[in-house]
Amino acid sequence: MAGLSHRLLAATALVVLALLFGALNTSALAAGRGVAIRDTSFSPATITIKVGDRITWTNRGSVPHNVTFDSFASTTYMDPGTTFAHTFKTAGTFVYQCTLHSFAGKVVVTTAATP
Numbered sequence: 001m002a003g004l005s006h007r008l009l010a011a012t013a014l015v016v017l018a019l020l021f022g023a024l025n026t027s028a029l030a031a032g033r034g035v036a037i038r039d040t041s042f043s044p045a046t047i048t049i050k051v052g053d054r055i056t057w058t059n060r061g062s063v064p065h066n067v068t069f070d071s072f073a074s075t076t077y078m079d080p081g082t083t084f085a086h087t088f089k090t091a092g093t094f095v096y097q098c099t100l101h102s103f104a105g106k107v108v109v110t111t112a113a114t115p
Contacts, residue, residue, distance in 0.1 A: 035105065036060045037067070037078070037098065042105030049088060050112045056085040069096045 033053055036043045039061040047055060057067045057074065064077040067084050074084035077100075088094070088109045097104040 034058060037065045039063065040101065041103050042098075045104075046106040046108065048108040048110065050110055051088060051091055052112060053109070054085055054087040055107065056083050058083045064100065065098045066100055067096055068099045069094055
């Protein structure tokens with residue numbers, strides 16, 4: 001009987017760890033929906049998300065930058081440490097740039113999976 005209790009306890013512990021690991025992975029992925037603006041680039045240069053996802057750009061450079069798409073943009077100047085966020089509502093590939101320094105990035109938005 002004691003062997004069965006230990007196996008049940010071990011199995012329960014593995015399930016709890018698997019659930020915890022999965023939750024941590026999900027949080028890490030959600031937190032990864034960001035783009036850093038460096039002095040001469042966006043990092044990552046290309047990011048793939050799903051319709052309805054939000055991306056936050058953070059100026060981690062030492063000078064002002066901006067995030068400019070064809071149909072919307074951040075403020076003219078994003079000082080170091082400031083952020084700009086946008087939620088993508090349609091699928092497609094969207095190229096953007098820092099118009100102050102002429103470097104570009106790309107957002108690829110895929111359709112959300114249907115249940």
